[in-house]
Amino acid sequence: xxxxxxxxxxxxxxxxxxNLLVRSGxxxxxxxxxxxxxxxxxxxxxDGIVICGYKLTDMLYFELHENLPKEFEMLLMASQHLLIxxxxxxIICLAMPFQxxxxxxxxxxxSNSITYKRKKRKAQPRQRNPKEIALIKEAKLLLMDRNNMxxxxxxRYIQKTSMDNSTSMVETAQMVLTIMRE
Numbered sequence: 109x110x111x112x113x114x115x116x117x118x119x120x121x122x123x124x125x126x127n128l129l130v131r132s133g134x135x136x137x138x139x140x141x142x143x144x145x146x147x148x149x150x151x152x153x154x155d156g157i158v159i160c161g162y163k164l165t166d167m168l169y170f171e172l173h174e175n176l177p178k179e180f181e182m183l184l185m186a187s188q189h190l191l192i193x194x195x196x197x198x199i200i201c202l203a204m205p206f207q208x209x210x211x212x213x214x215x216x217x218x219s220n221s222i223t224y225k226r227k228k229r230k231a232q233p234r235q236r237n238p239k240e241i242a243l244i245k246e247a248k249l250l251l252m253d254r255n256n257m258x259x260x261x262x263x264r265y266i267q268k269t270s271m272d273n274s275t276s277m278v279e280t281a282q283m284v285l286t287i288m289r290e
Contacts, residue, residue: 110219111137111156115146115172117165125159132212134219143167147175155179155226157218162186173199179225181218240278247281250288 112134116122122139129136137156138149142165146158158180162169169184170193176182184194188203202214236244248262257265270280 109135110222111135111153112215113138113140113146113149113153113156113158115140115143115158115160115164117141117161117163121161128208128211129159129215132208132215134215141165143172143175146172150177150180153180155222157181157183157215157222159183159185159215162190169194169199170197173197179222181222183214183218236278243285244277244281247284250285254288 112129114122114125114129114136116125116139119139119141122141126136126139137153138145140146140149144166146160146164150156150158155177156179158172158176160169160172160182162184164172169182169186173182182199184191184199184201185204185206186194186201191201191203194201200214200218202210244266247266248259251257251262251265252259255262266277266280266284269284270277273280275283
C-alpha cells in the first residue's frame, strides 16, 4: 500500500484530510504542518504521496518538492490562481474547492503510478558494485583455471548454482572461492 503524508499549515485541516482519506480506504502515515516534519516522515518510507497546501509553516510547496526523494509524488491543493505558478513541473495539482471524488480519484491515480514505478524498479537488475564484480570475476578465473572451463561456462556455473541454492551470484562466488581455496 502506498504511504500518504498530509502536510497542511493548520493541524485541524490536516487531521480532517486524514480522516477523509482513511474513510476512503487509504493509509495516512503522517500528518504534518511543516516541511521539515514531512522530510522527517519520508525517511521512514520507501515511496509515497505527499498531499500538501501551497504554504506550510516553514516553506512553500516548491521548496518541499525540491527536497523530496524522487520516489515520492506531490499533490498540491491550492486555489486556482495559485496553481498557475505550478505549470510545467511534475507536481499534480488539485484546485480548491474540490469534490471529494476528485481527491480520491487523484490519490488513486498517484497510488497506481507509484505501484507501477515500484514494480518497474524491482524488475530492473540490481547493479553490482566494483567489489562484487571483482569477486565474481575472481571466482570465474579460479573455476577456469582449476576446472578447465571457458569464461562463459564458469559464469553459467556460478549463475546456475546461485539459482539452485537461492543465493545471489556474489554469495555463490564467495562460496566457490572459500571451497576451492581450502
